[in-house]
Amino acid sequence: MKGRRLIILFLLLPGAVFLLFFTALPLYFMVERSFYRSNYIVNKWVGLQNYIKSFFDKEYRQVFGSSFLYTAIICPTTVFVPLFFALLVYDTPKWVQTYTKFVFFIPSFASGVIIASVWRWIYHPRIGLLNYLTSFIGMKPVTWMANRYTGIAGMSVMTISGIMGVPLLIYLSSILSIPAEVFDAARVDGASRIQVKLRIVLPLLGPSILLVVLITMMSGFFIIETILMMTNGGYGTQTFMFNIFYEGVDKQRVGMAAARSALLFVIVMAMAVVKRKLEGLKR
Amino acid sequence: MKRILLLVLCFILVFAFVFAGGEKEKERVKIVIVLHPGHAEAYKGLFDTWIAAHPGVDFKWVDKGARTDAIDALIAAGTPPNLYMATPQEVGRFLIPDFALEVTDKNVLKDYMPGTLDIYTREGKMLALPMSMPYNAFDINLTLAEKVGFKVPDRHFLTIDEFLQFSELIKQKAPGHYGTAIWTSGSAVVNFQWYASFGAKLFKKGDYTKTVINSPEALKAVKFMKMLYDKGYIPPEAGVMIDDEMVAMWASGKLGGAWARAGGWLGMMYSAVDQGLLDKPFEHRFMSWPKAEGVDKVPGTFGGAAVVAIATGNKRTDALALDFLAMITGAEAQTIMIGPGSGYKTRYSAKQPPDVDLEAPVYDPGFLHYQKIFELLQENGLYDTGETTLINRAIGSEHMRLLQELFAGNLTPKKFLDTFEAKINSLLAGE
Numbered sequence: 001m002k003g004r005r006l007i008i009l010f011l012l013l014p015g016a017v018f019l020l021f022f023t024a025l026p027l028y029f030m031v032e033r034s035f036y037r038s039n040y041i042v043n044k045w046v047g048l049q050n051y052i053k054s055f056f057d058k059e060y061r062q063v064f065g066s067s068f069l070y071t072a073i074i075c076p077t078t079v080f081v082p083l084f085f086a087l088l089v090y091d092t093p094k095w096v097q098t099y100t101k102f103v104f105f106i107p108s109f110a111s112g113v114i115i116a117s118v119w120r121w122i123y124h125p126r127i128g129l130l131n132y133l134t135s136f137i138g139m140k141p142v143t144w145m146a147n148r149y150t151g152i153a154g155m156s157v158m159t160i161s162g163i164m165g166v167p168l169l170i171y172l173s174s175i176l177s178i179p180a181e182v183f184d185a186a187r188v189d190g191a192s193r194i195q196v197k198l199r200i201v202l203p204l205l206g207p208s209i210l211l212v213v214l215i216t217m218m219s220g221f222f223i224i225e226t227i228l229m230m231t232n233g234g235y236g237t238q239t240f241m242f243n244i245f246y247e248g249v250d251k252q253r254v255g256m257a258a259a260r261s262a263l264l265f266v267i268v269m270a271m272a273v274v275k276r277k278l279e280g281l282k283r
Numbered sequence: 284m285k286r287i288l289l290l291v292l293c294f295i296l297v298f299a300f301v302f303a304g305g306e307k308e309k310e311r312v313k314i315v316i317v318l319h320p321g322h323a324e325a326y327k328g329l330f331d332t333w334i335a336a337h338p339g340v341d342f343k344w345v346d347k348g349a350r351t352d353a354i355d356a357l358i359a360a361g362t363p364p365n366l367y368m369a370t371p372q373e374v375g376r377f378l379i380p381d382f383a384l385e386v387t388d389k390n391v392l393k394d395y396m397p398g399t400l401d402i403y404t405r406e407g408k409m410l411a412l413p414m415s416m417p418y419n420a421f422d423i424n425l426t427l428a429e430k431v432g433f434k435v436p437d438r439h440f441l442t443i444d445e446f447l448q449f450s451e452l453i454k455q456k457a458p459g460h461y462g463t464a465i466w467t468s469g470s471a472v473v474n475f476q477w478y479a480s481f482g483a484k485l486f487k488k489g490d491y492t493k494t495v496i497n498s499p500e501a502l503k504a505v506k507f508m509k510m511l512y513d514k515g516y517i518p519p520e521a522g523v524m525i526d527d528e529m530v531a532m533w534a535s536g537k538l539g540g541a542w543a544r545a546g547g548w549l550g551m552m553y554s555a556v557d558q559g560l561l562d563k564p565f566e567h568r569f570m571s572w573p574k575a576e577g578v579d580k581v582p583g584t585f586g587g588a589a590v591v592a593i594a595t596g597n598k599r600t601d602a603l604a605l606d607f608l609a610m611i612t613g614a615e616a617q618t619i620m621i622g623p624g625s626g627y628k629t630r631y632s633a634k635q636p637p638d639v640d641l642e643a644p645v646y647d648p649g650f651l652h653y654q655k656i657f658e659l660l661q662e663n664g665l666y667d668t669g670e671t672t673l674i675n676r677a678i679g680s681e682h683m684r685l686l687q688e689l690f691a692g693n694l695t696p697k698k699f700l701d702t703f704e705a706k707i708n709s710l711l712a713g714e
């Protein structure tokens with residue numbers, strides 16, 4: 001028995017060491033640094049000042065709002081648009097399903113910087129595709145990225161375009177795993193195609209929908225390279241992660257960046273608790 | 284008798300043991316420099332010569348990495364290098380008296396051209412030395428000027444009024460073209476040139492405890508930038524434009540005047556011609572940035588690299604580090620690196636290529652304007668944008684965000700300056 005315990009401990013040791021050095025220790029140092037005013041070279045103890053300043057900082061409150069705004073746009077869209085297409089194509093020929101998956105996955109093949117470059121052209125106020133298209137309905141050119149709300153909406157669209165492939169796959173796989181007898185029974189009962197999709201398939205996709213919600217519910221918090229390419233954080237478009245980068249790298253306020261990382265950690269943990277409760281519902 | 288002889292023998296043995304070992308061999312000293320591998324490659328010959336001239340010294344260079352990872356790791360590990368070669372901002376982090384070694388060699392200091400050492404001074408002490416540096420000048424598109432009927436004066440600057448006249452002509456007669464560009468990301472600190480045009484400073488010489496930007500001259504500059512945007516003399520996407528887009532516009536002949544450099548930038552113009560985006564290369568001339576009335580010189584922004592020597596407390600090591608510092612920033616090192624697009628000398632004794640005769644059978648177009656820009660540098664000097672402060676990058680970022688709000692009409696020019704001043708001072712105070 002003792003020997004068995006030793007073997008178990010021995011097998012767990014590499015993982016534990018890895019977790020210690022790459023998770024626990026960095027977390028500890030991050031929290032420790034958050035109590036200092038620091039630029040790596042000089043460190044001055046300031047206690048909770050970084051946290052207090054963040055709570056009272058108008059710009060940080062704006063970051064808070066922007067991050068949740070991104071999520072509010074990205075999460076529902078990423079949940080329901082692939083769902084719509086999954087319901088549309090699951091009963092079509094295989095080549096249609098394959099083509100749909102391919103189209104949804106194309107943006108995720110390219111790097112974020114390349115995608116952002118293309119979208120820069122689409123949103124360009126003088127030579128952009130979007131303003132060209134809106135000119136047909138009489139709209140004047142708009143500098144889409146020069147406003148908080150259109151900027152956040154525009155960058156959310158960019159992010160959504162790159163992450164819809166996985167939800168589509170999840171939905172299609174779930175639909176394919178529904179027993180054929182269910183569809184046969186529905187057909188026998190005289191249900192139309194739309195009724196089958198909405199009254200039978202959709203409810204059975206409940207757990208998959210919840211899974212996609214769980215995956216995307218924090219999607220807006222961590223956007224960084226898109227913002228770097230499009231607005232460089234201007235016009236109130238910063239997310240939590242971008243703001244941490246900006247504080248730590250641009251402003252060299254490492255202590256403040258550490259404090260905001262700690263705050264983000266708390267927010268993510270709170271959402272993880274919500275996630276656990278939702279997972280309980282799923283079960 | 285035997286006892287006395289035995290005692291003498293013991294005494295001789297002890298004496299020999301203690302004193303006959305000779306001089307202790309000097310401990311080997313290690314000199315470590317953190318720098319970009321490209322520099323290490325370019326300076327290999329200099330390194331070898333220096334090592335040969337200093338037997339008993341071990342030398343090692345460490346890859347600087349993309350940002351400050353290497354130096355941060357070494358310092359965190361308690362093994363800082365002896366020298367650090369990096370951008371002025373990265374070196375600026377270590378311009379702390381007693382942390383960085385003070386350069387006191389008068390022969391070295393007087394070899395530097397005026398103004399090039401100012402930003403590396405703290406509390407009256409010279410704490411780093413610059414290498415060669417690129418310098419930014421204002422490039423006027425002569426072909427566009429001719430097209431819109433603007434006569435470019437023979438002197439090497441335009442007045443602000445002349446520049447506005449040129450911009451208005453471009454707006455009227457060349458749709459899709461602009462007087463200049465202002466961008467709000469990347470190298471946005473170059474936009475501070477407009478403050479220089481109006482004689483406004485960001486910092487008083489050597490004093491980085493507070494900014495002096497909130498001045499009547501700076502207010503004129505901010506009003507000027509706002510006017511450029513409102514009148515359509517700069518592209519409407521200025522609020523989100525990046526420097527690459529500005530360069531592409533310049534290379535395509537779309538700008539009347541723009542920040543540019545000799546050398547590699549000209550290649551972008553030829554590339555535009557190759558791709559059919561431009562009929563033929565446009566004629567252009569480098570000038571200093573436009574001058575407001577009453578302004579004598581318009582100093583230029585710059586970049587480049589510098590080297591700081593870090594104190595170890597060991598006299599011999601520190602002396603060697605300073606000697607290495609003088610070598611690596613010296614005339615020969617600068618001569619290796621300077622050329623079109625890669626900078627101008629900061630030391631009098633460095634050799635710099637002259638302009639090349641256009642009629643010569645083989646020439647490098649990059650040298651065409653090289654000497655001209657060097658003359659502008661010598662005449663106008665350098666504009667201090669806080670290159671060596673810890674917050675240099677943040678200054679550019681904050682300025683960018685405020686410019687965006689200014690162009691969007693959310694800030695008046697006065698409020699812009701008040702806010703900018705407050706932000707910089709707050710950052711300088713480490714808040």
